[in-house]
Structure formats: structure tokens, C-alpha cells
Amino acid sequence: MTSHARPSGRTAQALVAVVTAKPFRSAKAxxxxxLAEPLRARLAAAMLADTLEVLATTLPPEAIVAVVGDDAGAEVARSHGVNVVRDEHLGGQSEAALLGARVARRELRARTVVILPADVPALTGxxxxxxxxxANRDAIVIVPDRHGSGTNALALTPPDALQPAFGPDSLERHCRLARCTGRSWRILRLRSLALDIDTPGDLAELARVLAGRPERGRTARVLAEIAATDAGAAGQEVSSSQLPSEPPSSSRVGR
Known part of the structure; x- marks a missing residue:
């Protein structure tokens, strides 16, 4: 696995956010x-940009690492002034997350990493x-997706407290791994981080959530274009009527 990090500063960062992004042309398969490939690529670029922008409201650019799979992703990340790590191996989200965590720990001397995918543009400050x-209270924090089976974010103190294991049913897997570490850990349910984008129903929910939020303009504009095209419709009405209910706000697990 090869990385090409371009840190914007070498000052130690107590907390570093690691954002993982697949190559845009193969994103959202x-x-x-x-959706036709060009629209999927534009959606992936817009979500990465909007996710980086909300991170920048809380963290300085030098405390954000974008692990990207192609030149287009690197260009978006550089335009936001964040650290860019090129994932040459493209081994999947878990390997990209591990790569970013290693860069955060070794090059930025991070005490804590927050790992999240690029497709969470509804994230709020x-x-x-x-x-x-x-993350200041527990060594491992696991944020589930809205279906309660996947994982949409991890916070790890130290950055190697747990090896990321994303994918189907990753919530149960991460909980099992957390228990084995002997460290303090918790499940934290956050509405804006529960929504990642994999299905037409997810697109419908994202369109509902982003309505009236002009600060997420890139993603909202692409969603509007999707809703207006035959490729975007494809027999799937972009409507909030398909949506499942929101998960409960929080829960806690001990050692």
C-alpha cells in the first residue's frame, strides 16, 4: 500500500479526521x-467537498486527512487545503481508513483519529x-448507520486502538473487536452521521435532510439534477415516503 501525503504542516495534532473516498468513477456502484456514471462521479465529488467543508468548521485543514483513490479526489481535497493521501492499492474502505490512521499517527502525531467516509454530507458541526x-471519554466510539447494521464513523484513541473492519454488518464486528481490546468503548448514534448513500432511498432521505441547507450546495445541486433526469428517476421516485424511521439518538456500552 503506497501513500503520498502532502501535509500542510508538521505540528502535532491532538485529533485528526480521516476521510476516505473511493475513485469517483467507481463510487456508488x-x-x-x-444513475449513469457521470452523475455518480459528480455526486461523489460533491459529497467529498461538502463533508470536508463541515469538518473545516471544527478542525484546521492540517488536522484533516483525505485518503483518495484517484486524481479527481486529490484535486477536491487539495482545493480545501487538507492533507492528501493517495491510496494506490484500492483495497477497500477498511484499508483506506487504516492507511489514513497510520499517516495521522506517524506524520501528524495524532492522539485521536475520527474516521468517516466521504458520503456523509449531511454531517453537522x-x-x-x-x-x-x-472520544475524550472513551477509547473507541462507534457510530452506526441508520439501518443499525453498518458503521459510518469510528473515533479511536490512540489511532491504532482498533483495526477498522467496515463492510456489511460492521457494527456487530466493530463491537466485538472493541470488547476484545479491553478499552473503554461506546456506541454513539448521531442522526447526521447515520446517513450514507448507497440506495435510491438514501438519496431520497439526503434530499429531504439537505432541503433548506444552502451550505451543502454542491450535493443539493447534484441531487436536484438527479431528480430532474430520466437516469436519476429510473423508476425510483425521489421521495421521502420510502424512508425508514430515524434511529434513537444515543446508547452507551461499557468495557
Whole structure:
């Protein structure tokens, strides 16, 4: 696995956010039946940009690492002034997260890392602050997706407290791994981090959440274009009527 980090500063960072982004042209493959590749690529770029922007409201650029799979992702990350790590191996989200955590620990001397995917543009500064606060109390914090089976974020103190294991049913897997570490850990349910984008129903929920939030303009504009095109429709009405209920706000697990 090869990385090309371009740190914007070598000052030690107490907390570093690691954002992972697949190559834009292969991103959101599960939406291929509903969205043509150019729209999927534009959506992936918009979500990465909006996610980096909300992180920048809480963290300085030198405390953000973007692990990207292609030149287009690197260009978006550099335009936000954050550290860029090129994932040459493209081994998946877990390997990208591990790569970013290693860079954060070794090059930026991070005490804590917050790991999240690029496709969480609904993230709010309030929920990010809640995640950081939780990381100050527990060594491992696990944020589930809205279905309660996947993982949309990890906060780890130290950055190698747990090896990321994303993918189907990763919530249960991460909980099992956390228990084995003997460190303090918790599950933290955050609404804005619960929504990642894999299905047309996820797109519908994202459109609902972002309505009236002009600061997420890039993603909202692409969603509007998707709603207006035959490729975006593809028999799937972009409507909030398909949406499952929101998960409960929080829960805690001990050692």
C-alpha cells in the first residue's frame, strides 16, 4: 500500500479526521441501475467537498486527512487545503481508513483519529462536536448507520486502538473487536452521521435532510439534477415516503 501525503504542516495534532473516498468513477456502484456514471462521479465529488467543508468548521485543514483513490479526489481535497493521501492499492474502505490512521499517527502525531467516509454530507458541526466529546471519554466510539447494521464513523484513541473492519454488518464486528481490546468503548448514534448513500432511498432521505441547507450546495445541486433526469428517476421516485424511521439518538456500552 503506497501513500503520498502532502501535509500542510508538521505540528502535532491532538485529533485528526480521516476521510476516505473511493475513485469517483467507481463510487456508488450500488446506484448504477438508477444513475449513469457521470452523475455518480459528480455526486461523489460533491459529497467529498461538502463533508470536508463541515469538518473545516471544527478542525484546521492540517488536522484533516483525505485518503483518495484517484486524481479527481486529490484535486477536491487539495482545493480545501487538507492533507492528501493517495491510496494506490484500492483495497477497500477498511484499508483506506487504516492507511489514513497510520499517516495521522506517524506524520501528524495524532492522539485521536475520527474516521468517516466521504458520503456523509449531511454531517453537522454539532454532531461532529458530540463525536469529539465522546472520544475524550472513551477509547473507541462507534457510530452506526441508520439501518443499525453498518458503521459510518469510528473515533479511536490512540489511532491504532482498533483495526477498522467496515463492510456489511460492521457494527456487530466493530463491537466485538472493541470488547476484545479491553478499552473503554461506546456506541454513539448521531442522526447526521447515520446517513450514507448507497440506495435510491438514501438519496431520497439526503434530499429531504439537505432541503433548506444552502451550505451543502454542491450535493443539493447534484441531487436536484438527479431528480430532474430520466437516469436519476429510473423508476425510483425521489421521495421521502420510502424512508425508514430515524434511529434513537444515543446508547452507551461499557468495557
Amino acid at each position: 450500488r446506484l448504477s441501475a438508477a 454539532e454532531d461532529l462536536a458530540a463525536l469529539v466529546e465522546a
